[in-house]
Amino acid sequence: MSKQDFYQLLNVSKTASKDEIKKAYRKNAMKYHPDRNPNDKVAEDKFRSMTEAYEILSDEQKRAAYDQYGHAAFDQNAGMGRGGGFGGFHQGGGDFNANSIFEEMLRGFGGFGGGQSGFNSAPEKLRGSDIRYDLQITLEQAFEGLSEKIQFVTNDVCSSCKGSGGSKDSKTINCQTCKGHGAVHFQQGIFTMERTCQTCDGLGKTISDPCKPCHGQGRTRQQKNLEVKIPAGVDNGTRIRMTGEGEAGLRGGGKGDLYVYITVKPHKFFKRAEKDLYCSVPISMVTAAMGGSIDLPAIDSKAVALTIPEGTQSGTQLRLRHKGMSAIKSAYRGDLIVEIKVETPVHLNQKQKDLLTQFKDLEKGNSNSPQSSGFFTKVKNFFDDIKGAS
Numbered sequence: 001m002s003k004q005d006f007y008q009l010l011n012v013s014k015t016a017s018k019d020e021i022k023k024a025y026r027k028n029a030m031k032y033h034p035d036r037n038p039n040d041k042v043a044e045d046k047f048r049s050m051t052e053a054y055e056i057l058s059d060e061q062k063r064a065a066y067d068q069y070g071h072a073a074f075d076q077n078a079g080m081g082r083g084g085g086f087g088g089f090h091q092g093g094g095d096f097n098a099n100s101i102f103e104e105m106l107r108g109f110g111g112f113g114g115g116q117s118g119f120n121s122a123p124e125k126l127r128g129s130d131i132r133y134d135l136q137i138t139l140e141q142a143f144e145g146l147s148e149k150i151q152f153v154t155n156d157v158c159s160s161c162k163g164s165g166g167s168k169d170s171k172t173i174n175c176q177t178c179k180g181h182g183a184v185h186f187q188q189g190i191f192t193m194e195r196t197c198q199t200c201d202g203l204g205k206t207i208s209d210p211c212k213p214c215h216g217q218g219r220t221r222q223q224k225n226l227e228v229k230i231p232a233g234v235d236n237g238t239r240i241r242m243t244g245e246g247e248a249g250l251r252g253g254g255k256g257d258l259y260v261y262i263t264v265k266p267h268k269f270f271k272r273a274e275k276d277l278y279c280s281v282p283i284s285m286v287t288a289a290m291g292g293s294i295d296l297p298a299i300d301s302k303a304v305a306l307t308i309p310e311g312t313q314s315g316t317q318l319r320l321r322h323k324g325m326s327a328i329k330s331a332y333r334g335d336l337i338v339e340i341k342v343e344t345p346v347h348l349n350q351k352q353k354d355l356l357t358q359f360k361d362l363e364k365g366n367s368n369s370p371q372s373s374g375f376f377t378k379v380k381n382f383f384d385d386i387k388g389a390s
């Protein structure tokens with residue numbers, strides 16, 4: 001079964017903001033909503049796919065998982081990593097469960113939401129959160145890849161109780177707040193709602209003698225030191241997932257993941273477009289006219305020779321194959337595209353002026369400067385036409 005890309009479905013870019021995604025979804029959902037397209041199977045399918053795409057892309061964690069693994073991240077049968085598929089990403093539901101009227105309306109339509117967001121006691125609720133770590137690197141580092149030591153403070157496994165949350169003789173007892181149900185009921189308007197019990201986090205059980213250092217949580221605030229391996233070719237927005245390096249779960253629950261978000265600093269000389277690099281190089285009028293060769297520093301800090309053909313014009317782009325950026329999981333580098341800027345000489349001395357005057361006298365009009373000669377002929381014709389017409 002091949003599924004359409006979620007970004008394509010909603011017609012947004014891979015870097016679209018949450019707001020852009022929401023807007024795109026609303027627009028499409030309004031268009032394809034079954035109430036507006038009764039008995040239209042195609043519209044209904046489209047509406048469902050878009051809703052699914054929105055559910056994933058509107059949630060930061062789910063989106064990160066999707067970006068890394070594609071549809072496989074949410075396919076329970078795909079057997080990714082931990083038992084039970086990609087468990088952690090079903091928590092919360094992010095913006096999607098927001099009580100906006102529109103989304104309530106969608107939920108009323110059925111097909112999603114209701115079934116999935118039903119009350120779940122137990123392990124998923126105890127998993128630690130995923131963590132985002134922002135890392136800024138240079139373009140040279142992005143080219144070569146690097147190993148970076150990072151530090152951050154998070155909830156990590158309590159060393160005293162090894163995460164159980166209980167002291168040595170502690171027993172597990174029924175939670176007093178929810179009487180062991182894991183959930184409590186409360187009234188909202190005419191509805192009776194169910195909510196996870198906050199005392200036991202939905203477990204229905206609490207610990208008789210909680211561990212002192214972590215107050216029974218099984219985790220404490222600690223500084224974590226990690227080494228992140230960043231592959232060559234990363235770009236702005238690349239996310240590197242480090243499984244199990246996020247927050248520790250409550251009372252020994254599963255660990256969250258760490259996502260390292262890469263930002264590449266702007267470079268003084270090169271601009272990047274995926275695998276290709278662009279730069280602008282000034283050359284003298286003489287080199288442009290007579291041709292020559294110049295040495296450029298490439299991103300790998302090796303010099304690369306650029307041949308300037310005779311008669312090169314300002315704005316000409318010269319391409320150096322495989323002298324551009326590296327790319328993730330690819331042996332091939334992109335190209336380096338050099339835009340030539342011909343510099344007009346300034347501060348001429350008398351001898352230079354004399355030589356240029358001689359040059360002017362020798363100039364062969366059309367054949368030396370085809371563009372400018374042609375240009376003035378065109379302008380002349382233009383004015384002649386106006387005169388002729390009036």
Ligand SMILES: [Zn+2]
Nearest residue numbers: 158161211214
């Ligand atoms: Zn402890």
Ligand SMILES: [Zn+2]
Nearest residue numbers: 175178197200
């Ligand atoms: Zn409880």
